[in-house]
Amino acid sequence: MKKFRKVLALCLALVLVVGCFAACGEKTPDDKPDDAVAVKVGFIFLHDEQSTYDKNFMDAAKAACKEMGVEYAQKTQIPESKDCYDAAVELVEVDGCNIIFADSFGHESFLIDAAKKYPDVQFCHATGTQAHTAGVPNFHNAFASIYQGRYLAGVAAGLKLNEMIDAGKITADKAKMGYVGAFTFAEVMSGYTSFYLGAKSVCPTVTMDVKFTGSWYDEQLEKEAAQALIAGGCVLISQHADSMGAPTACENVGVPNVSYNGSTVAACPNTFIVSSRIDWTPYFKYMIECVQKGEAIAADWTGTIETGSVVLTDINEKAAAAGTAEKIADVKAKLLDGSINVFDTANFTVKGEKLTTYMADVDTDANFEKDTEAIENGVFYESKHRSAPYFDVEIDGITLLDRNYG
Amino acid sequence: MAEKIKNTHHEPLFHIVKRDDMPQWQAWLIRIVTILVGFLLVGFLSMAITEKSLGDTYEIMFSGVFGRLFQGSTTMLWKYLQEIAILLCLALALTPAFKMKFWNCGAEGQALMGGLASIFCMIEFGEKLPYSTLIVVIAVTSILTGAIWGVIPAIFKALFNTNETLFTLMMNYIATQIIAYYVYIEGGGSNVINPVSYGNFPSVGNNDYFVNIVTVAVITVLMYIYLKYSKQGYEISVVGESQNTARYVGINVKKVIIRTMLISGALCGVTGMLLVAGKDHSINTNLVGGQGFTAILMSWLGQFNPFIMVVMTAIVVFLRLGVAKVADTSFLNSSFSEIIVGIVILMLVGCEFFIHYSIKFRHNKKEVKA
Secondary structure, eight states: OHHHHHHHHHHHHHHHHHHHHHHHHTOOOOOOOOTTOOOEEEEEOSSOTTSHHHHHHHHHHHHHHHHHTOEEEEEOSOOSSHHHHHHHHHHHHTSOOSEEEEOSGGGHHHHHHHHHHOTTSEEEEESOOOHHHHOOTTEEEEEEOHHHHHHHHHHHHHHHHHHHHHTTSSOGGGOEEEEEESOSSHHHHHHHHHHHHHHHHHOTTOEEEEEEOSSSOOHHHHHHHHHHHHHTTOSEEEEESSSSHHHHHHHHHTOOEEEESSOOTTTOTTTEEEEEEEOOHHHHHHHHHHHHHTOOOOSEEEEOTTTTOEEEOOOOTTTSOTTHHHHHHHHHHHHHHTSOOTTBGGGOOBTTBOOOOOEEOOSOOTTOOOOEEOEETTEEOTTSSSSSOOOOOOOTTEEESOOOOO | OHHHHHHOOOOOSEEEEEOOOOOHHHHHHHHHHHHHHHHHHHHHHHHHHHOOOHHHHHHHHHHHHHOSGGGTOOHHHHHHHHHHHHHHHHHHHHHHHHHTTOOOOOHHHHHHHHHHHHHHHHHHHTTTSOHHHHHHHHHHHHHHHHHHHHHHHHHHHHHHOOOHHHHHHHHHHHHHHHHHHHHHHHHTTSSOOOOOOSSOOOOBTTBTTHHHHHHHHHHHHHHHHHHHHSHHHHHHHHHHHOHHHHHHTTOOHHHHHHHHHHHHHHHHHHHHHHHIIIIISSOOTTSSTTHHHHHHHHHHHTTTOHHHHHHHHHHHHHHHHHHHHHHHHTTOOTHHHHHHHHHHHHHHHHHHHHHHEEEEEOOOTTOOOO
8 A cells, every 4th residue: 555655656746747847848928018008908719729710819819919019818718608798807807908809709799798897998809790780889890801812712713623624634514612611601601602703703614512510610520521522523622610621521532622710731731722811910909009099999890901801821832723823913903902892793693693682681680680782883792881791692603502500 | 277276366456345434524534635635736737837836826716716806896706606506506406316326417408498498488478578477487487398308218217217328318419409499590590699688687786696696505405405304305315225125115216206307307497597597698509518417526526415515516616717717827728727627526536436445455465265
């Protein structure tokens, strides 16, 4: 018995010592706050960095706060419930934050409650829809016109299809793409439609199949969806879900992949073409700056290519078609000067007809009333009436193999 | 050869014997020491990883649970009590079933269904009924729905002797899918139901969680009395000890199983109601957040005694909130707090093993019996 105890004690001591040394390696410098400016940001994250969605926010939070020289605190794993309100209360009262940011759609109502409780603290929220109608002056929404990024990524996909057609690998009528989506919501629909239109702008015969997983993060389901699409004749895959499922499935069988949320080139060196993502750093800097200067934060802020919020990763020359970079630069310039509009009704049809009018559900209400005309001068203006996407039209050329509303 | 084996009686290095002789004070001393060692270990591990001093680590943990209590702010304290209340209420709900050796692993689903009944009433009858009637309707429907969800596996167990562990687990998945479907209908394509302003439990003295906490406090006392002093509580113990004995003394075992699971499910339903009407005013599949499973541990660690369960849940919730704060402050990911809380729970479970069993080592090698 005594011997056993000794061994146990030794083991525990070893674990502690090794633990100490392991910890010594990851020393992080203390970001001292600028004494002149009293800003401290509190971030509320739905998960933690194991989710690519949250990681994207967390990286931006770190970068923005470091650049602006402000302190920040965070609460991870906060569900879309009153826990979000409680987290905001904690960040304000215990950590002394005067800007609170939450990253998930369902956090919104609870954050508005917190905003009412602390009128002197600014509350910012990604992907939400209520700020422009809620009438709470210290509550703000933000999103980015990621459809522009998707469109550019779609151009890269279309060029790849053209390359396959020219090489005789497929015929023009077999140019079918596959898309793994999370849910059949406007956010995803707006994304895959812009991706498709981007591809169509360079490869007119392209069609697309879409499958939904019903989850923002489910590696197995996403992988299976991608495999099913490939089996169904799709020669290029893209996705709007947060795991490595679809990119891995593509790499395994050598099907080109256009990724999302960040580069997957490390895991998929032969098939990764390019990826679009939202960079939240510009918005975080904007909200910090507003508070520092005592200015009001916009109730509904939309990041664009111009603000640096919509970005593409480096193109993987190994997988992308020749001349992709030049073409993307060209289209990007046209998006910026307004000569190309992503949802130009001249470029797509719905049930064989041109879309001339569309009422979108922009203002939040209990009955989901379609309240705002989204088409002006022949263009469906996405993210104009509010930052969060509201394009939910099913256009010709895209086949929804299933639907999933959660 | 054969003879040789016959002659060598091999005693194992150690063997485990059950012991009933440990006095209560000694058992409690072991538990308290385990908890203290657990807290020290938490402190040292956090210190090693976060490179903060031991004092700072405990201070951060304290602030994550109690906030600025010493500065007079009780907001976080109430949040802490609320978290205890929910976990405790689930543990209390499971206890009569466990005491009867009915392995109810379905607290999650039963609470979800209770919550579903609450949100349904809040949305459908919110505008139509006066407030007090609405609250009564919410309470009755939530309790009933939870009870029904709990009693279905019990009926199958009583009539067909189905495996209740699997049955209750499967019922969780069904409940989750029902909630997902309801959220889809009510959320209108956005998988989020915005908080409903009808049928919310009142705030008492600017404190949203007061009603929840008091409710669970009352349930705790009632459950103690029910298990310890009522005839039904005694029947539960007898059925748990031996169904044959129960039958012999004239207890209707099927009736006890069904009645007890009605109570267990009803209390889970109450928890769902507390979460929906008393906290979120909305619902999603993550409403209970896995606490239905943590509650199983709490019930066991509390040795089916409601008052010990209060202490155990208070410790576990303290650790969960405190270590999460340590992780957030040092920008570690959430696995850190899960690992630490897991280690301490494992220690607590382990100490129960050493209280109830002792390890006997082989004494003398020479003493081989022929």
